[in-house]
Amino acid sequence: MSGPIRIGALLGRNQSFQAVGSWEVPVNQASLSFNVTSGTHSSGGALGVQVFSSVAQVADAARYLAEFSRFAAPDVSTHDVDLLFWARADAAVDSGHIAFGIGGLLQAVGFSSSPIAYRLSQTGVTTSFYVRTRANVAHVSSFTAYVDDVLAMLDPIDLHPEWEAQAGQIALRDYALSQDGAAYAFAYGFAFEFAFTCKLVPSSIASIVNNWWQTQAPLALTLNTSNAEGTYLVRLVNPIAPFTERMRPDQGLWSGALQLSGLGGSLEF
Numbered sequence: 001m002s003g004p005i006r007i008g009a010l011l012g013r014n015q016s017f018q019a020v021g022s023w024e025v026p027v028n029q030a031s032l033s034f035n036v037t038s039g040t041h042s043s044g045g046a047l048g049v050q051v052f053s054s055v056a057q058v059a060d061a062a063r064y065l066a067e068f069s070r071f072a073a074p075d076v077s078t079h080d081v082d083l084l085f086w087a088r089a090d091a092a093v094d095s096g097h098i099a100f101g102i103g104g105l106l107q108a109v110g111f112s113s114s115p116i117a118y119r120l121s122q123t124g125v126t127t128s129f130y131v132r133t134r135a136n137v138a139h140v141s142s143f144t145a146y147v148d149d150v151l152a153m154l155d156p157i158d159l160h161p162e163w164e165a166q167a168g169q170i171a172l173r174d175y176a177l178s179q180d181g182a183a184y185a186f187a188y189g190f191a192f193e194f195a196f197t198c199k200l201v202p203s204s205i206a207s208i209v210n211n212w213w214q215t216q217a218p219l220a221l222t223l224n225t226s227n228a229e230g231t232y233l234v235r236l237v238n239p240i241a242p243f244t245e246r247m248r249p250d251q252g253l254w255s256g257a258l259q260l261s262g263l264g265g266s267l268e269f
Contacts, residue, residue, distance in 0.1 A: 004160050006158050010067075010152065011064045011067045012067070012150070012152055015269065017035060017045055030056040031050045033050075042268070043148060047148065048144065049098070051098050051133055051135040051145075058132060070217075072155070076155065080125065080155055080156060081125050082122075084118070087100060087145055089112075090144035091144075094111060098143040101131070103125060106134050115146070121156075151220050162197045195257070199255045209242050209243060209256075218234075219234050220232070221233075221234045233262065233263040237259050
């Protein structure tokens with residue numbers, strides 16, 4: 001396999017907005033509409049955001065902070081966070097007047113007929129992490145935009161798999177045996193699976209991956225970092241920690257294998 005893949009621990013829950021969840025709205029700053037069909041990407045419904053204030057911190061803040069503490073590697077003092085989301089302004093008049101962001105970074109959302117993928121990266125993050133929106137202060141009216149599949153990824157890392165990397169789908173089946181001895185198989189879906197080995201991995205990265213395995217963190221896996229549509233939601237399913245073998249002669253580098261299983265057929269989690 002050529003080129004790196006990117007993988008990071010997911011923060012939050014219900015980031016495809018099929019239900020209300022625990023997203024917070026400051027009083028008189030914004031209103032939220034869940035499970036709307038105007039700006040969907042991979043799910044059946046998106047989040048409609050109408051902003052009245054120049055700054056509106058609209059986020060699943062409590063869940064973000066709880067899982068930030070849970071999934072962060074204990075030997076890492078400051079962290080990186082990637083924010084990948086799909087969004088569009090409601091109309092041409094709203095284009096560029098509402099932005100979504102992470103920490104101090106904001107991305108204005110443009111008008112289009114379908115959601116556009118946006119990606120932001122914030123370095124040096126501590127537990128004061130949040131996702132927010134911002135409206136143009138030069139305009140007194142409200143603005144509306146739609147966002148779907150908000151993937152906030154903690155400590156995203158780039159890995160370079162060996163050439164024997166494997167990706168594919170497995171059928172999910174139940175089996176039954178009738179009274180007369182006939183065997184039946186019932187397929188009820190498919191799951192994405194990906195497996196690869198990595199060599200010469202620094203201790204800092206090996207520690208992060210092993211912590212994800214230990215905490216069973218949901219992960220976002222991007223096979224092609226130039227194409228956001230190649231992102232899958234997965235979890236490590238190794239029977240033992242992925243990185244357990246030190247490589248000689250440099251004892252600071254590790255070799256290991258990652259076995260990943262998909263969480264579903266969309267970006268819902």
